[in-house]
Amino acid sequence: MINSYLIILGYNSSLPIYNHHPTSQILYMRENYFLIDCGEGTQSQLIKTKIKINKINNIFISHLHGDHYYGLIGILSTYQLLRRKNILTIYSPKGLKEIIKVHLKWSSTKICYPLKFVILSSRKKEKIFENKNVKIYTIPLEHKIYTNGFLFKEKKKLKNLNIDNVKKIKEININDYINIKKGNNFVKKDGTIIPNKFLTFKSQKPLSYAFCSDTKYSPKIIKFLKNVDLLYHESTYLQKFKKLAYNRGHSTAIDAANIAKLSKVKKLILGHFSNRFPYIKLFEYEAKTTFKNSIIPKTLKPYKI
Ligand SMILES: [Zn+2]
Numbered sequence: 226m227i228n229s230y231l232i233i234l235g236y237n238s239s240l241p242i243y244n245h246h247p248t249s250q251i252l253y254m255r256e257n258y259f260l261i262d263c264g265e266g267t268q269s270q271l272i273k274t275k276i277k278i279n280k281i282n283n284i285f286i287s288h289l290h291g292d293h294y295y296g297l298i299g300i301l302s303t304y305q306l307l308r309r310k311n312i313l314t315i316y317s318p319k320g321l322k323e324i325i326k327v328h329l330k331w332s333s334t335k336i337c338y339p340l341k342f343v344i345l346s347s348r349k350k351e352k353i354f355e356n357k358n359v360k361i362y363t364i365p366l367e368h369k370i371y372t373n374g375f376l377f378k379e380k381k382k383l384k385n386l387n388i389d390n391v392k393k394i395k396e397i398n399i400n401d402y403i404n405i406k407k408g409n410n411f412v413k414k415d416g417t418i419i420p421n422k423f424l425t426f427k428s429q430k431p432l433s434y435a436f437c438s439d440t441k442y443s444p445k446i447i448k449f450l451k452n453v454d455l456l457y458h459e460s461t462y463l464q465k466f467k468k469l470a471y472n473r474g475h476s477t478a479i480d481a482a483n484i485a486k487l488s489k490v491k492k493l494i495l496g497h498f499s500n501r502f503p504y505i506k507l508f509e510y511e512a513k514t515t516f517k518n519s520i521i522p523k524t525l526k527p528y529k530i
Pocket of ligand 1: 288290368439
């Protein structure tokens with residue numbers, strides 16, 4: 226099984242600059258490809274990853290500032306050209322459906338695949354997705370307009386059988402495997418209990434990823450981020466612009482590092498850097514003074530969760 230990983234397609238803030246792209250990420254988690262935000266140029270970045278865009282069935286849009294969704298109409302049109310069949314679900318704040326409708330209307334495009342919108346409006350954390358492997362929750366953020374982050378959590382994995390030991394117990398047959406994989410002991414006909422730990426190997430701990438899009442410093446989110454394996458948190462400004470950051474609904478690198486530290490996450494990726502700071506390594510230097518395992522990302526590089 227491939228381990229979960231994150232690819233950052235773009236991490237720039239709103240003003241375009243050469244060779245940088247606005248926010249967009251692709252998360253592979255246990256057989257699912259999730260697209261998170263969709264700034265301009267997302268499609269061309271996706272092509273470079275060699276991930277087939279038809280594998281994406283769920284798109285999560287944090288908020289309706291253009292640098293987080295202007296690439297979406299392009300992707301929806303490409304799906305049309307590819308004669309997509311699968312249902313595509315877009316999770317976003319109110320308004321996006323109308324925006325897309327207008328685009329499609331005035332280009333006389335009739336979408337040939339099922340397109341579903343899940344409108345997010347709650348100011349509280351809510352579960353918005355669940356399948357056999359993954360659960361996804363919103364993370365309410367504090368920005369200039371209604372904004373959500375997203376928390377992606379793997380579900381508990383089944384244990385692997387210690388097949389050598391399983392075969393030592395003659396009474397166990399193939400129909401018992403699923404129960405053993407779920408962590409149950411095996412009870413023989415004479416009542417003898419064979420402990421599960423004899424029959425299985427320890428399963429890998431479920432992993433988690435949190436995406437915190439545009440937000441001012443918001444300690445309220447710490448409780449949602451406890452112990453996540455990987456956190457992306459915006460850091461538009463350096464510390465000397467702390468006040469400006471807060472007033473504009475954004476964070477500094479130290480703010481992001483504080484959130485990471487207080488949430489006890491394992492690793493922090495910074496992003497959404499303002500163009501007024503051409504040397505972005507400074508964001509990493511500042512963040513590391515508070516939370517050591519902080520990095521600025523490289524686009525298109527897979528980061529293991
Ligand atoms: Zn924004």
